[in-house]
Each structure stands twice: as C-alpha cells, then as structure tokens.
Amino acid sequence: MATSETTCDLVFREATVIDGSGAPRFVADVAVKSDRIVAIGDLAGVAAREVVEARGRVLAPGFIDTHSHDDNAVLATPGMEIKVSQGVTSVVNGNCGVSLAPLVVDSLPPPPVSTLGEAKDFAFPTMAAYLDRLMAWPPAVNTASLVGHSTLRVGAMRDLNREANADELAVMRERLREAMAAGAIGFSSGVFYPPSQAATIAETTELARVAAEAGGIYTSHVRDETDGVVTSLQEAITVGSVAGAPVVISHHKVAGMKNFGRSRETLALLDKANETHEVGFDAYPYTAASSWLTPDYLSLCSRVTVTWSKPFPEMKGRDIAAIAREWGCDDKEAASRLQPGGAVYFLMDEADVRRVVSHHRAMIGSDGLPNDMHPHPRLWGTFPRVLGHYVRDEKLFDLEEAVRRMTGLPAATFGFADRGAVKCGAFADLVLFDPDTVIDAATFEQPVQTAHGIELVLVNGVPVWRDGASTGARPGRVLRRQSMRAA
Template structure:
C-alpha cells in the first residue's frame, strides 16, 4: 500500500547541488515531478506553473543512505522514522550484525536479538511475511533488507552453543533462499555474539551458498574487533571468496587501547583485498560503540554507560564503574546484577575513527539501537555529526566527499540503480541542508534530540521532514537490488 499523498511538483531553486558522485558542487535548480527528478538546470527552462522553493542558501543533495541499521522492527512501530528523516536519511539498510526480525517467531529471544525491540515483534515465520507487512504499512523511508545468520540459527537450532548439523544447515539454506527470493539483498553475520559464536567458517559458507546464485552480499560483524581483528577479517574475506560476493565490513573499528592506531594495518588489508575481490566497509564518527552488556567490552573500555537494564532499571544512563562501586561488587558480579542489559562503550581512538572515515571504500552507517531507553546518540545524529565535526569543524572531509559516502557510494555498493545521485530520471530522494548550521544535537547525556539545519527531506518525491518535524507522509518502499555488475 503506497501513500495516498498527492504527487509533488516542486522546483528547488538556487541551491548548491552536491550530487552524490563526489564531484564539485554546482549551483542549479532541480525539478521534482512525482516520484522522480525531472530536470536539473535553469528553472526558466522548466514548467512555469510549478511551485518554487527558494533554497539559495542551502545545499541540495541526494537523500542519505544509512548503511548499517537495526531498524527492522522500528519501521513497523514508528513509521514516521523521525530519528532518521530528521538527519536527512531516506533509506535504511536493516538486518545487520547477524540479527534480523525475520524469519523468526518467538515469545522470547536471546541477546542480541532483543536489540531489535520487544519479543512481540518476532512474529514473521518467513522473510516474505515481514516484507509484506512493510509494504502494507510503509514507513517514511526506503528499506534495503538483509537477513541475519544468527536469526536463521535461532529459528532452526535447539542449541546454538555448537556448530550446526548438516540437516540444520540445509534448513537454514532454505530459509536464506526464501529471504533472497522475497527481496533480501544478502546475509549478515554476527559471530561476535553468543548465538553465532560457535558457527565455524565452514557453516557460514555452507549456509550462505544461495548468495552465489542470487547475487547477494555478505555483511559481517567480525568475530573480533580487538586483539584478533586481522584473523577475523581474513575469515570474512575467505567467506566472500567462497561465495563470490561483496564483503561489507560492518562498523569497522579497533576496540581497546592495545589496538589504537591499528586502522593503518586493517585498512591496508582492505586495500589489498579490494584488488582481488569486492569489498567495502561502513563506519560512524563516534569513539564509542553500543551493544549488549558484555564483560569483555567493559574490561577494555575506558568508560561504560548503561543504556538499559531489565534487572536494575535505575541503572539506565549511569556509568558501570559508579554502579560497581555503589554495590561493592567486582565487575563480573556487577554484570550479573545488571543483565540482561545494554551499554555504550568508549573504547575507540579518534585518529582511527577519522582514518577509517576517510577511506575511499567507507560508507556512513549509524548502527543505532532504536528501542534502547537511553540510546547511543548515533541513532539520532550520525549523519549530521559527520557534517558538523568532520566537514565543518575539523576539515577531515570536503562536503562533496562526505555526501558521496552517505549517498552515491552506498547506492553503488548496495546495487541501488536509481538512487544515491542527483540525476534526471532518478528517484526523488532529496535532502536540503544549511551547511553553516547543520548539526547534531544528540549527545551521550541527552541522546534523543533531533538535528538542526536539515530544512527539508523528500522520499520518492514526497516531503517527509519539514525542518521541524515529520510531515506524516509515508512514501517509503522496500527496494530491489540491481545486478551486482550492472
């Protein structure tokens, strides 16, 4: 079911067009007609009866593509997608880190699947049924869906603390095939997490075999992003070669003080691999990450902030170290008192973050956890944080490069044939922003705050953000992938 909002006809006049390709900005007018960009040039050559919006003090860019999200369930519950459209995002990639909402029906789910939202959302026995739900009640943004290997394991196996048997791998293959035929762009893994930690490389390759015939991609939250990151990366590259598919290194980072500076090593490995096989990465601009509460992360982080705790709700927003001191317990006992819980870990180095963000294969992905009660600010501010800190304040990236990473580069990697660039005939996913004012307001202390300086966002030609709030339009689509080599 598509939105019934009347088709848009609008000229965005006088803006500085940053077209998503990485090319230098160009001042021009842009005509939106229905769902597409109908013309780019001089408005005097465009139809005279079309309304004109003066954006001469602004940048006009393609809508931003959030390359790494966990919005699978949020799309169904909060269809206006305010955390995303308020920072210029028009498309979200779901099902990352091995966890997708479908195919799985459970009244209770193990961590980290609970990061996707309450158990009642896990009601889709097939990937197609989830896709059908998104199409019946579309959100404000487009969706690029992935299916999670961890979800497949939980759906099929009675015990995930072991490798899958041959019959179980056949069942997972069948579920993956169904998902790919329903529209999944590929499969993700999260062998860092308990439900998939016992899956050997051979299992992932065997389960992932349908990716070959369907042209799907492989996105991975590595087994280790700390001391053993290089072997973990080599495993992912081996899987990509075996399945003849693109490898996406999710939220690429170096965790813990022992590994600060090693991005030079890991990015060199990516450069070497890219000469032999398709590979890319996503990242965000913060020196902190967020996931379930884990002792191994607590012990290498310089600070751990609790985002939620089922056993101790009052811990939300407090530092783990303060809670530990208050309780008079060791770290293991403190974790037992808090679990299940989520946390933000300050364990990355700013120089690594900037180096990774500058890499030519690096896309921008928020990796936000939308149902966290005290979320990481990346859910509300990743893209505007890049524009504020890395572009305007530090000069790490020129504006056209930053927007390329948010748009055209991501569209190319994910096979979105008619999005990610300002081109005549492309779908009208467009953002208008004030380069002098655009800023994230979400902080670690107050993370639920909309950005400033995003004055308008259009998805498939309909305005979903008016500069102050979501408009209520729900024109998002579940997207289809183009052939990998198209």
C-alpha cells in the first residue's frame, strides 16, 4: 500500500471505480506507479506527479477486444487510435482462422486471409518472428495472438479444396506447435470461409489438440451462422471438447430473416454445453456483419454496402442495390464486377442482437476490419456503443455487468494474468470515462468517427489517449500464453 512518503506517477481522485469483477461501484482514489496499480482508497496523503480529478467519472479496467483483426494494424498504425479511442487497452488477434503469422507469400493469399494486408505484409515465417517484431516496434495496445487455421492451410497446401493429407497436416501441426511455444495463446478456425471449408472435424480437432497441449484456447467462426447454426455450434463444441481446449464462439449470431429469433435456441445450447465443457462467446452490438464481398451472401440480406472495391474504389460506402440500378444489372452481377472487395451485410435482427449481448457469458469483440476503406462502424464504436446505447439508454444490463464482460470475463477466459481488474498489483490498464456522455459516433454512413466520453486511457501505466487525442505513446506489450506475463 502506498504511503505518504511514496511518490506515485498518477493518482485518480474520487473516481467511481468499477473494478471488472461485476461487484457494485465504489468511490475511491486510485494510485499508479510505473506499470501497476499500487493503492486504492483514501489516498489524501499520497504524493503524485500527476493528479486527475475524477469525481463523477467511472474508472474501469481497460477494455479487452476479444475479437479483432488487428494483426497488421498494430504494426502499420501503432498508435491504434481505432482502439484506444474506445478505451481498449488489449486486443486478441488472429481470429476467424486468419492470422498474419506464420506465413510468407509471393502473391496475395485468398480471402479472407487477404483482408489483413498486402502480400508484402505476410513476411513472418514463424510466430516468434511476428512477436519479436511487436516487441521491437510496440503499439499503443497490448496484443495477444491466435494462430489461424486458414493461414496454416494456405502455407501448407497447394489445393485448399480438400482435406489436408498426412504430410500437410504434419506441417501445420509443427508450425502451430512452434507458434504456441513462441507465445501464441491458441488456435482459431474459420471453416465458414473457402480456404478452410473442406477441412474435416478430424483435421480441425487435431490442430486444436496441439494448442490445448500447450495450454491454449480454441476459437471458432462456425461453419454456418444461418440455417445450420445449431449443427455448426455443436461441431465447434465437439472439436474443443475432444481436443481438450476451452472454446470461444466467435461473433455469435443468427443470420438471415428466417432464422430471426433463433438466438433463444442457440444460447440455450451454449448454456447446456457449459455444464460439461468451458464454452464462451463474443458478440458485437450491431445488426450487420462485415467481410469480403461475395454474391453468395446477398440473398440473406436486407441491404449490402460496399466497404472497398479494388476495380471500383469510388463505390466505397454505396449500396449494392444502387450500384446495380446505375449499371443496369442485378445485384449479383454488380457484386461480381466489384470483386475483389468487401461489404457490410445487414442480416441480423435487433431482438437477437439484444438477447445475445445481454447474456451473462457474452464478451464484447469488435470484429473490425482496419484495412477497409469504408469500414463497418464497429471498428471505431463497439465498446462505447455498448456502454452508452445498450446500458445507459436501453438499460439492457447495468454498467458493472457491461464492464465485467469487457474486462474481467475476457481476462479470465484467455488467461491474462493481472489484467481486466482495478486492484492493487494489477497492471495499470485503465480507462476513465463519463457515464453520462459515453457513446459511439461512428455510423454506417460515416464510420470513421471518434467516440464521445472516453477521457483518459492508460496502458501499462502510460497515458495513450487523453482529451480526445492520441498521446503518441506506445507502451503496449505482447501477452503470452499460460501465465500471460508481459514481454
């Protein structure tokens, strides 16, 4: 405990502390020295180099984005304004079977692996090489890395339209084993996507087992989030259970109009599965998804907006239907002409979104795509949208519960030691925000907009966001598996 003789780096005075555990809020001073929280309570006698008057503001653990695709963004844009402006202090990369490492290519890999960057960005033959680069060129946020199934397949197989043979599987196993030894936190699959659609349960299970043997987790973008969502969830749960790995279902949703309302069924299934195996999930607070552009998804959607198009970059932000009318063709033909590209797909029901994000096991993940020219607003707005829209305005659940699912729950799920909590000895990943004004500003029409109400963000005790702007500091660390000690 700090004493009157201790000079701390920073003290928050009279903050409303929400500590990440779900416990009721309380008012206290909080002191930070170096990269740790060193005292909480009445600290009137504690000297500090900086004092932040925090009366009426909430001080919470920094938010953990459990579902990001920031593998390349943390290198290309290390200030990470897309995240720190929301209060995010740690990101989990490599989701949906897509990771930047381990992979080296001569030409751009197939989508969705290609959404991470250009061919030159895939320059890391091992996870160790990627993590070494992060340590030498740190971003503003802490990073944890999953190893993507599609990335492993692209690196090991010439023909992705079949199950891996024994030799190819052996290569993938070895690369995954090396990645886990280097500090990857687990294995992610995306059997929904073409590079991994031909993979069998046996193939995915064998790789998930490698991750599990190293203490890792298994995350899954399931095979089908539409009509076959229940069977697909069961597949992911089976893979994790047989492999012995805790499971996280990525961006849980039910998609397509005829599936509206089925979140009751899927959430009940996940609750039942937790009786015998650890199964979590993340979700984002929007009724639209975002991915690469394909005509195959159009029939599920009430609206589709282009996020980028290589042959027609001027079409970013426009709806496919409007483009098709202008070109005198149907929507599928327009989507084909626009490829390669990306899109926002409106295919979910608001009632399902509310039901999913309200569930006590729901972690919050942005699933944003940093390279999109006209991105989904979740890239800039996910966390403040939950706090402002769903908590304060809609009152779906209370602020303590929202903070728990953005901090303490993901820290426990992914094993991030001494993070996700406001407690003595924890890393000083902290966000100070105004509960009366916090809200997302990003919209589908104007998606690159900084959220309101996020006043101060610390990563490892260093301010990275203050008064609506980046400080330029880059104190982020690599979060490793098991003990998750910071590198």
